[in-house]
Amino acid sequence: xxxxxxxxxxxxxxxxxxxxxxxxxxxxxxxxxxxxxxxxxxxxxxxxxxxxxxxxxxxxxxxxxxxxxxxxxxxxxxxxxxxxxxxxxxxxxxxxxxxxxxxxxxxxxxxxxxx
Amino acid sequence: xxxxxxxxxxxxxxxxxxxxxxxxxxxxxxxxxxxxxxxxxxxxxxxxxxxxxxxxxxxxxxxxxxxxxxxxxxxxxxxxxxxxxxxxxxxxxxxxxxxxxxxxxxxxxxxxxxx
DNA sequence: GGCTCATATAAGTTGCTATTCATATAAGAT
DNA sequence: ATCTTATATGAATAGCAACTTATATGAGCC
Numbered sequence: 001x002x003x004x005x006x007x008x009x010x011x012x013x014x015x016x017x018x019x020x021x022x023x024x025x026x027x028x029x030x031x032x033x034x035x036x037x038x039x040x041x042x043x044x045x046x047x048x049x050x051x052x053x054x055x056x057x058x059x060x061x062x063x064x065x066x067x068x069x070x071x072x073x074x075x076x077x078x079x080x081x082x083x084x085x086x087x088x089x090x091x092x093x094x095x096x097x098x099x100x101x102x103x104x105x106x107x108x109x110x111x112x113x114x115x
Numbered sequence: 116x117x118x119x120x121x122x123x124x125x126x127x128x129x130x131x132x133x134x135x136x137x138x139x140x141x142x143x144x145x146x147x148x149x150x151x152x153x154x155x156x157x158x159x160x161x162x163x164x165x166x167x168x169x170x171x172x173x174x175x176x177x178x179x180x181x182x183x184x185x186x187x188x189x190x191x192x193x194x195x196x197x198x199x200x201x202x203x204x205x206x207x208x209x210x211x212x213x214x215x216x217x218x219x220x221x222x223x224x225x226x227x228x229x230x
Numbered sequence: 231g232g233c234t235c236a237t238a239t240a241a242g243t244t245g246c247t248a249t250t251c252a253t254a255t256a257a258g259a260t
Numbered sequence: 261a262t263c264t265t266a267t268a269t270g271a272a273t274a275g276c277a278a279c280t281t282a283t284a285t286g287a288g289c290c
Contacts, residue, residue, distance in 0.1 A: 003219075004217050004219035004220035005144070005220055006137075006141075007217055007220075008206060008210070008217060008220050008222070009137055009140045009141060009144065009206075010137050011206070011209050011210065011213065012140060012202065012205060012206040012209055013135050013136055013137040013140050014135075014209070015135075015205060015206075015208070015209030015212070016131050016132075016134055016135030016205060016209075017131075017132070017135040017136075017277095019131055019135075020128050020129075020130075020131030020132040020134075020135040021128055021132075021277095021278080022121075022124055022125050022128040023278085023279095025124045025127060025128050026121075026124060029120070029124065037236080037237095038236070038237060038238095039235095039236065039237085048279085048280080049236090049237075049238095050237095050238085050239090050279080050280070050281080050282095051278080051279065051280085052237095053237060053238055053239080054238095054239095054278075054279080055278090056237095056238095057238080057239090058277095062212065063212050063213070064212065069286095069287090071287070071288075072235065072236055072237090072286085072287055072288065073236070073237090074236080074237065074238095079212070080208070080211075080212075082208070083208070086204060086205060086208055087127065089201060089204070090127060090130060090131060090201060090205070091123060091124075091126070091127040091130075093130070093195070093197070093198070093201055094126050094127055094129070094130035094131075095123070095126065096195075097130070097177065097178050097179065097194070097195075098126065098178070102119055102122055102123060103119065104118075104119035105119035105120055105122070105123050107123070110227075112225075112227030112228070113227070136247095136248080138248085138249095152266080152267095153266070153267060153268095154265090154266065154267085163249085163250075164266090164267075164268095165249080165250070165251080165252095165267095165268085165269090166248080166249065166250080167267095168267060168268055168269080169248075169249080169268090169269095170248090171267095171268095172268080172269090184256095184257090186257070186258070187256085187257055187258060187265065187266055187267090188266070188267090189266080189267065189268095
């Protein structure tokens with residue numbers, strides 16, 4: 001029972017660690033707009049090919065993203081598009097913590113996240 | 116505009132990094148049940164005094180927790196109790212990714228998080 | 231087959247961060 | 261003022277995770 005909680009917290013920490021990286025978030029944000037081949041992800045993020053490949057592997061192994069090969073290209077998409085909502089809620093939370101105002105950006109928060 | 120997004124993603128990553136640590140999550144979970152003096156946190160988590168103190172400092176500087184001294188004791192509480200809901204939603208998400216079943220534990224997910 | 235483009239993997243380096251050990255501060259009690 | 265209890269800080273270590281450079285795989289094309 002205590003053990004079950006610990007196990008879940010470890011799993012949660014693992015997940016948060018994976019999404020808690022700026023470059024991976026950048027990638028997730030690109031893919032969140034719709035499936036993309038790796039080359040597109042490289043272009044849109046401006047990251048090096050190997051670095052993108054490295055992070056995609058992490059996301060793949062965590063089953064956060066899915067892949068599909070079509071010809072030469074390998075398309076990546078989110079396993080569950082709800083991830084953007086979830087992360088946006090976290091972003092909104094984090095944003096309020098610091099209290100700063102960053103114009104030109106609003107988190108695409110789902111309706112359920114008011115406060 | 117692109118820049119604003121980057122800034123927000125960095126802030127988000129920072130937040131997720133902070134909560135993405137098993138021991139900090141343990142501490143957050145203890146505090147989430149109500150305010151606690153440090154000694155209680157040490158007892159309930161089983162972590163060493165210095166380690167708890169270290170993690171509390173991180174949480175304090177991120178303004179995730181608040182403190183209040185009463186006599187010899189320093190009480191810690193969540194700055195925003197909604198954090199547990201938010202993290203539970205993440206936990207539920209992470210849990211579904213792996214597909215495993217862990218009996219004896221259910222995330223205290225808020226009603227707004229269905230899927 | 232050989233060539234090119236798209237993506238992945240391997241090995242090596244570096245830097246950060248959790249942890250520990252030792253010490254300091256701060257408050258109350260005697 | 262000293263002693264004890266509660267908490268914080270500093271320095272040192274260790275392990276890991278991001279990033280880079282170099283190389284491999286894999287698909288289509290000529």
